[in-house]
Amino acid sequence: MEKVPVKTNRAGEAAPGASPSKRTRGSRMARSQLRTAVIFLAPAVLAIALLRLLPFGEAVWDTLFKSEGFGVLAEEKFAGLENYVTLFTDVSFLQTLGRTVVFNLIINPLQIALAMAVSVLMTRKMFGRGLWRTAVFLPSTIPLVGSSVAWGIALRPDGPVNALLGLFGIGSQPFFTSSHQALASIILVASWIGIGHWMIFLIGGLNSVNQELYEAASIDGANGWRTFWSLTVPLMRRPLLFVLVADTVANFVLFVPMQMLTNGGPENSTTVLMFDVYQRTYTFSEPHIGAAATVVLTVIMIIIVSIQFRLLGERDK
Amino acid sequence: MKRATFLRGAAAMAAAATVSSCSSEGSGNKSSGKSDNWEIPQKDPTATITVVGQRAKSGTSGMDPVLKAFHKAHPTITVKYQQIPFKNLNSVLASRITDKTGNPDVFWTDQPRVAAYATKGYLADLTDQFGDLTSALVPTTVDACKFQGKLWSLPLGNSSQVLYYNPALLEKAGVKPPSADPAKRITWQQLAKDAKRVQDKGGAKYGMLFGQPNRYYQLEPLPASDGGGIGAKGKHNLTVDVNNPQWVETMNFYGSLFDKKISPKSITPEQTGPTFIAGHTGYFWHTQNWVTWITEQAKFEWGGGLTPVWEGGTPYTPTGSWGIGLNPYSKNKEAAAIFMKWLAIDGVGGFGKSMEWSIMPANKKGVEKYLASEPYTGSAGGKAAAKIIDYESKNTAQARVATVGYVEFETLIEEAFSDISNGTDAKKALDTAQQKITSAWKKYQ
Numbered sequence: 001m002e003k004v005p006v007k008t009n010r011a012g013e014a015a016p017g018a019s020p021s022k023r024t025r026g027s028r029m030a031r032s033q034l035r036t037a038v039i040f041l042a043p044a045v046l047a048i049a050l051l052r053l054l055p056f057g058e059a060v061w062d063t064l065f066k067s068e069g070f071g072v073l074a075e076e077k078f079a080g081l082e083n084y085v086t087l088f089t090d091v092s093f094l095q096t097l098g099r100t101v102v103f104n105l106i107i108n109p110l111q112i113a114l115a116m117a118v119s120v121l122m123t124r125k126m127f128g129r130g131l132w133r134t135a136v137f138l139p140s141t142i143p144l145v146g147s148s149v150a151w152g153i154a155l156r157p158d159g160p161v162n163a164l165l166g167l168f169g170i171g172s173q174p175f176f177t178s179s180h181q182a183l184a185s186i187i188l189v190a191s192w193i194g195i196g197h198w199m200i201f202l203i204g205g206l207n208s209v210n211q212e213l214y215e216a217a218s219i220d221g222a223n224g225w226r227t228f229w230s231l232t233v234p235l236m237r238r239p240l241l242f243v244l245v246a247d248t249v250a251n252f253v254l255f256v257p258m259q260m261l262t263n264g265g266p267e268n269s270t271t272v273l274m275f276d277v278y279q280r281t282y283t284f285s286e287p288h289i290g291a292a293a294t295v296v297l298t299v300i301m302i303i304i305v306s307i308q309f310r311l312l313g314e315r316d317k
Numbered sequence: 318m319k320r321a322t323f324l325r326g327a328a329a330m331a332a333a334a335t336v337s338s339c340s341s342e343g344s345g346n347k348s349s350g351k352s353d354n355w356e357i358p359q360k361d362p363t364a365t366i367t368v369v370g371q372r373a374k375s376g377t378s379g380m381d382p383v384l385k386a387f388h389k390a391h392p393t394i395t396v397k398y399q400q401i402p403f404k405n406l407n408s409v410l411a412s413r414i415t416d417k418t419g420n421p422d423v424f425w426t427d428q429p430r431v432a433a434y435a436t437k438g439y440l441a442d443l444t445d446q447f448g449d450l451t452s453a454l455v456p457t458t459v460d461a462c463k464f465q466g467k468l469w470s471l472p473l474g475n476s477s478q479v480l481y482y483n484p485a486l487l488e489k490a491g492v493k494p495p496s497a498d499p500a501k502r503i504t505w506q507q508l509a510k511d512a513k514r515v516q517d518k519g520g521a522k523y524g525m526l527f528g529q530p531n532r533y534y535q536l537e538p539l540p541a542s543d544g545g546g547i548g549a550k551g552k553h554n555l556t557v558d559v560n561n562p563q564w565v566e567t568m569n570f571y572g573s574l575f576d577k578k579i580s581p582k583s584i585t586p587e588q589t590g591p592t593f594i595a596g597h598t599g600y601f602w603h604t605q606n607w608v609t610w611i612t613e614q615a616k617f618e619w620g621g622g623l624t625p626v627w628e629g630g631t632p633y634t635p636t637g638s639w640g641i642g643l644n645p646y647s648k649n650k651e652a653a654a655i656f657m658k659w660l661a662i663d664g665v666g667g668f669g670k671s672m673e674w675s676i677m678p679a680n681k682k683g684v685e686k687y688l689a690s691e692p693y694t695g696s697a698g699g700k701a702a703a704k705i706i707d708y709e710s711k712n713t714a715q716a717r718v719a720t721v722g723y724v725e726f727e728t729l730i731e732e733a734f735s736d737i738s739n740g741t742d743a744k745k746a747l748d749t750a751q752q753k754i755t756s757a758w759k760k761y762q
Contacts, residue, residue, distance in 0.1 A: 070721075070760075071437025072415050072645075092753075156583045177582045177739040265732055266739045267746075282408035283728050284757055285437065 056298070062291040071285060083292040092268065093276065093293070099183075100252070100273040101300070107187050107251050111194045112244055116236075118195060119202035120228070133203070140197035148260035151189045152176070176262050179269040186257045186270055194250070198243045205239030206232070241312045245305050252301045273297045357446050357654045364652035365395040369410070370425040371403040371639075386671040387659055394652045407724055414439045414644055422647040423657060426470045428461040428637045429717040429727070436721040440469040441643040446654055447471060453662050458679035461716060462640045471661040473668050474638030474676035475684070477706040477714065478535075480508075480622040481593065481601040481611060481698075483521070487511075487620075490519030495600075495622025497701040499708055502632055505539065505570065505625040508600065512579045515599030524579035526593055528603025529586045531734040533727050534635050535602070538715055539567040542627035547718045548730060554720035555761055557754045559730060560747040567627065568734070568743035575738045582739060604635075605677055608702045609692040621702040624709065636714035638676055677706070725757040 063083050067074035087093045122133050139147065154161050155175040162172045175185045209232065217227045233240075255274045258264055264271035264279070271279075273293060281290030373379045380398050387396060399421070401409045410424055426434060434440045444467045451459045451468065458472035480495050487494055492511045495503045503511075512524030529535040533548070541547050545563025550556050558564075574580045584592065593601035594615045601607070602624065611619050626632040641657050643650060659667045666680035669687060677687055687693075693703040720726060733750035737743050 071411075071439060072417065073436075073438035152583075152585070153588075156581070158581050174582070174739070179739075179741075263732065263735065266736050267741055278408070279728070282411045284725050285411065286760075 059291045059294050062288055063295055066288050067286075079288070083288050084296075086289060087292050087296065092271075095268070096271050096273055096276045097296070097300075099269075099271065100297075103183060103187070103272055104248065104251055104304070107190060108244065108248050110187070111191050111198060111247055111251075112240070114191065115195045115198035115202055115243065116240070119199050119206055120232070122199065122203055123206045133199075136199055137196040139193045142193070144193065144256040145260060147193055148189060148257045151185075151192070151257075152261045155185055177266060179265075179267040182262050182266055182270045186254075186261070189257050189261070190251065190254055194247065198247055201239055201243050202236070205236050209235045237312055241308070244308050244312060248304060248308065249301060252297065252304075273300075355446070355650050355654075357658060358651045361391050361393045361655060362649075362652050363393040364649045365397060366422040366647075366649045366653050366656060367397045367399065367420050368423045368656070369399050369401055369406075369413075369421040371401060371406055372425075373400050374398055383660070383668060383671040387656060387667055390659060390667075391655060394655060396656060410434075410439060414646070417646045419644055419646040419648045422644055422649050422653040423641055424644065425473075426462075426640045426642040428458070428470070428472065428640055429719060429723050431462055431469050431640070431642075432464045432719050432721050433723045434642065435464045435467070435469045438645060439642070441645040441647070441650070442467050442469060443471065443643060444468045447658070447662075450658065450662050453666075453681060454679050455681055455684065457636070457710075457714070457716075458638070458640075461637055461719075464719070470640035470642040471657055472638070472640045472679035473661055473666070474640075475679050475710065476604045476606070476636055476638045476677060477709045478538075478602065478624045478634045479605055479608065479702045479705055480624055481603065481607065482620045482622060483593075483596065483599055483617060484620045485617055486515050486519040486521045486597075486599050488519075490515040490517070490521075490599075492519070492599075494620050495625070497622055497705050499623060499632075499712070502623045503625050504628045505542070505567075506628050508625045509570070509574060509579065512574075512599050513577065516579060519599065521599040522597035523581055523592070523599070525574065525600040525602070526580060526584070526589045526598050528589050528601060528607065530580070530584060530589065531731055531738055532586065533730050533734070534637070534717060536568075536571065536734055537717060538624065538633035538635055539571065539627065540564040541633040541715050542630040543567050544630055547715065548726065549718045549720055549722075553761075554718050555722060555758055557726075557751050557758065559733070559754065560744070560751040564747055565744050568737050568747060571734070572737040572740070572743055576740065580738075605702060605706050608699055609690075612692040612696060612699060618696070619698045621698050621705055623705055624713070632713045633715040634709045634713045635717075636710065637716050638679070640679075722754070722758045722761050726754055729753045729757065 064078060064080060065076045066079035066082060068077050069075055118136055122129060122136070126132070153159055156162075157172055157174055157177060161175075165171070165173065174181055176182050213231055213235070214227065217231055222230065253274045254272070255278065258270050258272065258275045259278070262270040264275050274297065277290050277293045277297065280286045280293055370380065375381050380400075384396050384398055387394075406425065406427075407430070413420060414424075426440070431440070435442075448468055451471075454472055455475055458475050459468070462468060462470040462472050482494055484494060490511075492514055495508070495511075508525065514524075515521045516524040527535055537547050540561075540563050543563040543566060545561050545567065546558050548557070548559050548564075550558050575582050589601065590603065590607055590610060592598055593607075594611060596615065596617050608621075624632065624634045641660060643653055643657065647653055661668065661680065664670060665683040665686050666678050669678035669680060669683035678684055688703050688706070691699075693699045717723075718726065729750050733746040736746040
């Protein structure tokens with residue numbers, strides 16, 4: 001008997017109306033695909049469970065205890081939600097919380113808007129496009145520690161950036177030494193690295209947009225601005241969502257520039273939650289309070305990421 | 318599961334997981350699980366030990382020659398050395414010792430942190446093994462490694478302070494150099510005037526550089542010299558005292574040096590020495606370590622003077638240095654002890670003997686060798702520095718405050734120093750520090 005190809009849908013399930021033998025073969029294929037998926041996914045899922053979720057669970061558990069004594073000699077005692085009460089009655093923690101949210105509300109849209117603008121520019125036909133792309137991407141290949149040191153020197157009150165500003169008649173700026181400019185200077189350093197990094201993902205997205213749609217828009221008489229908002233942005237939803245979420249997570253846990261350049265100062269102006277967690281846990285040897293601050297940070301991050309999914313995510317069909 | 322729901326969950330998990338790994342310093346510390354029942358063996362065991370220090374491995378001041386000399390003397394013990402920058406040493410040690418794996422076996426300990434480390438269980442008690450061997454070491458350095466009568470660390474180094482200056486720039490400005498004679502010690506107020514003049518008339522880019530700006534080690538002598546104390550007092554030094562009038566007065570003075578641009582803002586301790594060596598700075602106040610580097614690298618004749626005194630006050634200079642401690646969870650205590658003994662005690666001390674450029678040793682014979690070396694005998698500046706170090710170590714050295722809460726104290730007072738140098742009013746910054754340290758120390762009361 002001649003073999004008839006089994007009709008299956010994309011999920012590998014036998015199509016309705018297929019004969020029993022066809023159904024059996026279909027389910028065998030489905031099982032095979034499932035096995036392949038499990039084999040491929042297992043290492044990643046296992047690693048996430050062991051290296052990420054388990055320590056996080058431990059951190060949550062840790063928040064319910066307090067130390068009687070210090071360091072490795074400390075005795076652990078159940079404390080319920082006392083660590084959270086301590087945190088939320090600490091004025092400096094509440095200020096840090098507010099500062100972290102404001103920092104993220106500024107840096108994330110800023111970085112993504114600039115990365116998007118640069119991506120659109122870099123996908124246009126222009127002289128030396130590859131070279132420009134490389135130049136924008138290059139900062140993200142330098143370790144953050146190295147970039148921070150370099151920016152620390154560049155933005156010193158007597159540093160080269162101020163010398164450059166002087167050429168244009170702009171007075172010397174305090175940058176990291178002023179409580180009014182330090183956080184903005186950190187945003188500058190982080191964005192110098194971030195824009196090139198996120199640009200790569202957005203260029204990938206832009207390149208996959210069907211060019212015929214642009215031609216159609218052009219024929220319909222849409223100008224560049226209209227095309228960007230009505231065509232590019234909706235079609236870029238998926239890569240934009242990824243970049244927005246990943247960028248938000250990265251900036252919520254941003255730590256190196258604060259540690260390297262300002263140590264949380266001047267006047268705590270660059271103390272954000274991640275730096276606060278580090279200080280409480282390691283400098284002040286308060287691991288349980290540090291763990292509670294971590295949980296607070298995570299909850300805020302989840303809320304913001306969920307909002308981002310709701311705003312930009314595609315509706316479930 | 319619908320794709321969007323799955324994605325949302327995955328992103329939330331990723332977000333949660335990203336911050337989780339730095340959250341726990343270790344929990345459930347019910348028992349120390351360590352044994353103190355051991356002694357320094359007569360015969361070398363075969364073992365590999367891990368040592369963590371703030372020194373680089375290679376380079377001019379690297380540990381390579383030291384390790385090479387040790388391996389030659391003790392071939393069955395292999396030392397794996399890892400460098401952790403000074404700034405991160407405390408946090409790295411906190412996380413690595415508390416995981417109780419015994420790694421590192423041996424680590425560099427900043428002497429004022431001995432009390433805190435001992436209280437937290439980060440150090441093995443060395444009294445039984447090393448108590449009788451400390452006569453080879455300068456007594457003040459041994460005292461700095463003791464807490465509650467027990468020996469917790471072996472001192473490797475000692476330190477003093479020299480006011481380096483650039484004679485050509487001073488001469489051009491018509492400023493008299495600071496004296497090396499204790500009877501003619503200049504005041505801080507005079508130094509500020511002279512430094513400004515050297516900048517205005519002598520063409521110096523910077524009037525004066527603090528070798529370690531914003532660090533408690535270097536700034537503590539200012540309020541102490543004015544009679545304001547070293548920052549804490551009372552039982553176990555757990556009463557914070559950083560906003561008294563003398564602290565405010567001296568720190569206002571410190572801030573004014575940056576405000577008047579005599580000292581540059583935002584320069585790091587790593588950048589100050591090379592800046593002075595470049596030749597455009599009038600005065601440079603730093604440890605004696607720089608005698609060697611300045612001698613080797615500066616293209617100008619340099620001079621050395623005594624640390625200034627606060628007008629009407631008592632002269633004080635910073636002191637203290639590094640020691641080495643043993644992880645109480647080390648699985649190679651015997652081999653580690655042989656390394657520690659060789660490094661600090663044997664002969665002139667392996668550390669001082671094997672390093673071309675070293676800190677001033679805590680080892681008595683090592684100090685003699687150190688001060689007889691070329692940098693201290695080959696130039697007028699070097700000879701003056703040797704005389705100054707000897708005098709200051711014996712007469713004006715003021716150790717940092719010994720308290721179980723040292724780590725919090727140092728971190729928070731240095732935040733205040735940093736704010737003051739950036740323009741915050743000294744009273745405001747010190748009041749904040751007073752309140753924060755008091756709060757951080759509540760757990761020790």
